[in-house]
Amino acid sequence: MSLLSKKISELQERTQHAQQGGGDKAIAKQIAMGKLPARERIRKLLDEGTFYEYDLFIQHDAREFGMEKKDLAGDGVVIGTGKINGQPVAVYAQDFTVAGGSLGSMHARKITKIMDYALRMRIPLIGINDSGGARIQEGVNSLAGYGEIFFRNTLNSGVIPQISVILGPCAGGAVYSPALTDYVFVVDKISKMFITGPEVIKSVLGEEIDMESLGGARVHCETTGNAHFFAESEDECFAQIKKLLSYLPANNQTKAVPGKPALPLKKYNIVKTVPADPTEPYDVRNVIRALVDNSDFFEVQEMWAKNIVIGYGRIEGRTVGFIANQPLYLAGVLDCDSSDKAARFIRYCDAFNIPIVTLEDMPGYLPGVDQEHAGVIRHGAKLLYAYSEATVPKITVILRKAYGGGYIAMNSRHLRADFVFAWPTAEIAVMGPQGAANIIFRKEIMEAEDPEAMRKKKVEEYKEKFANPYVAASKGYIDSVINPADTRQFILQSLDISQQKNSGMPKKKHGIPPF
Amino acid sequence: MAEKTTNPVQQNPEELTTLGQPNDSTEFLLPATSKKKLRIAEEGHEYKTYLTKKFLERKPWKAPDPFQVLSHIPGSVIEIFVKNGQKVKKGDKLMIYEAMKMMNIVSAPMDGTIKEVNAKVGETLPKGALLVTFRKPAKK
Numbered sequence: 121m122s123l124l125s126k127k128i129s130e131l132q133e134r135t136q137h138a139q140q141g142g143g144d145k146a147i148a149k150q151i152a153m154g155k156l157p158a159r160e161r162i163r164k165l166l167d168e169g170t171f172y173e174y175d176l177f178i179q180h181d182a183r184e185f186g187m188e189k190k191d192l193a194g195d196g197v198v199i200g201t202g203k204i205n206g207q208p209v210a211v212y213a214q215d216f217t218v219a220g221g222s223l224g225s226m227h228a229r230k231i232t233k234i235m236d237y238a239l240r241m242r243i244p245l246i247g248i249n250d251s252g253g254a255r256i257q258e259g260v261n262s263l264a265g266y267g268e269i270f271f272r273n274t275l276n277s278g279v280i281p282q283i284s285v286i287l288g289p290c291a292g293g294a295v296y297s298p299a300l301t302d303y304v305f306v307v308d309k310i311s312k313m314f315i316t317g318p319e320v321i322k323s324v325l326g327e328e329i330d331m332e333s334l335g336g337a338r339v340h341c342e343t344t345g346n347a348h349f350f351a352e353s354e355d356e357c358f359a360q361i362k363k364l365l366s367y368l369p370a371n372n373q374t375k376a377v378p379g380k381p382a383l384p385l386k387k388y389n390i391v392k393t394v395p396a397d398p399t400e401p402y403d404v405r406n407v408i409r410a411l412v413d414n415s416d417f418f419e420v421q422e423m424w425a426k427n428i429v430i431g432y433g434r435i436e437g438r439t440v441g442f443i444a445n446q447p448l449y450l451a452g453v454l455d456c457d458s459s460d461k462a463a464r465f466i467r468y469c470d471a472f473n474i475p476i477v478t479l480e481d482m483p484g485y486l487p488g489v490d491q492e493h494a495g496v497i498r499h500g501a502k503l504l505y506a507y508s509e510a511t512v513p514k515i516t517v518i519l520r521k522a523y524g525g526g527y528i529a530m531n532s533r534h535l536r537a538d539f540v541f542a543w544p545t546a547e548i549a550v551m552g553p554q555g556a557a558n559i560i561f562r563k564e565i566m567e568a569e570d571p572e573a574m575r576k577k578k579v580e581e582y583k584e585k586f587a588n589p590y591v592a593a594s595k596g597y598i599d600s601v602i603n604p605a606d607t608r609q610f611i612l613q614s615l616d617i618s619q620q621k622n623s624g625m626p627k628k629k630h631g632i633p634p635f
Numbered sequence: 636m637a638e639k640t641t642n643p644v645q646q647n648p649e650e651l652t653t654l655g656q657p658n659d660s661t662e663f664l665l666p667a668t669s670k671k672k673l674r675i676a677e678e679g680h681e682y683k684t685y686l687t688k689k690f691l692e693r694k695p696w697k698a699p700d701p702f703q704v705l706s707h708i709p710g711s712v713i714e715i716f717v718k719n720g721q722k723v724k725k726g727d728k729l730m731i732y733e734a735m736k737m738m739n740i741v742s743a744p745m746d747g748t749i750k751e752v753n754a755k756v757g758e759t760l761p762k763g764a765l766l767v768t769f770r771k772p773a774k775k
Contacts, residue, residue, distance in 0.1 A: 329698075483737065490762065
């Protein structure tokens, strides 16, 4: 055997040893939990044969508590680069089979190394989380590792897309990296996220709750809003990631790779979807499907704050971010959660050069003590802030109701919408006809012989005069009243016109949004 | 913020209720005299901290009952489509519930049998009111 082939076979041996992770037993246990091993996950996520791994031979540097005798393959994390949809990405995956995927200083250094790569190369970063938490034996070095990761998450934010995939436990301080990234993917029965577990909660507060109800995938998708995409299996989750990335640019200096232009499917008829009677609910997602290429709408945070719909679609191949009130849930009102949800999405689209289309049909902000005390003022302000601050092309279509503060907040002309269109069914007014008539004609109604009949008469009068788009059109607050059937055409021409949009903001370090 | 006292825990002058003990070395104690202060005894040291109003007024978590359909918004019942004992499929219309200028449709969250329709036509209800109860299937 020549010297070279000896050296090469040594490399192969070392590689094989390092790639076995926690060994067959640990891998079998991982599979028994319904989870895939780390390298298998990366293989499935990336385009075939595109993964290149780095830092395979990293050794941990703990010298206490008998750790010096332990050999931890790759220190419990796999990092590298590859391609998704033919576009380069950086990726890391924690390996639960090695010391429970616990985070020590070298483990963290591998993660921060790939994060720095991603920023330098201006490519998306995907982190697969599956870890028991800090490596206690490494003490404060482990905490330092988390801090370095959080700092880079913040530094990278708005420059490159950052995606977190929770495929196992992610507890304690570790949850804050996903929370700082753009999109969090979870899988039913596999993902678990919480700051303190059920045992601590029980012993301190006496509240009994199981892990799934406390921080399972469903809870984070439906209740907390921490997660953005819910999948039944890891395979489904990887397919969702690929799809999301297809809509996004690699960084904030470019635009997303355009898709092949196509017409919406015939079965989505925009005119038939929306009832003319403003009290009748409908699914606004079908309006979006009637507008986008192939009727393919990719919804974000589908299960949380359902009264507002956010997500991506394409119009003539170009990525567009949609924000739409959803009359099917809570009458489509704005409240704390829906304002939060929409505001963050607007900032995302703005950061990554994605034009925003707003479909408006909402009765206003939700009244109630719980909303007021939950801070609907503070949360609602986020929506105003995000729309006002966004400089990407902003297009609004008012389908039916646009009342009160909600009218202003939903990307009105006054927040510098570039194009505002209204359907003939639009009702743009300071408040609904009932409430307005009761206030304006209070005296006449009270003094009438038959107050109820007078009230009805005055409500009708108000409806006739003000519950339409023409008052706002007469002031130039909306640009055109359009035939609903022409909506896609109007959006398309607006996107064409605003391709080179350049609207400066005053120079500042940064604003102070109502966080 | 918590303030740290360097003295090891002596005999406590106040009567204390144990709020909980997350591990062997830490104990949360709530003085009986003032519900607004929390004392944390850890490894022989004692921390004192005030509790917030929000913390004191918090409602303990209760597991939601999947067989109850609750209102998500204050509103009034306009029309009811189902009766006690009726079988329904997931997504079937249960009632029309008017709120925020909208005739909202309340639909069945699951396949099952209606045990009781708790709401009445014309009723004005707050958020979280019981609208319909489903029958719990017999355990197999």
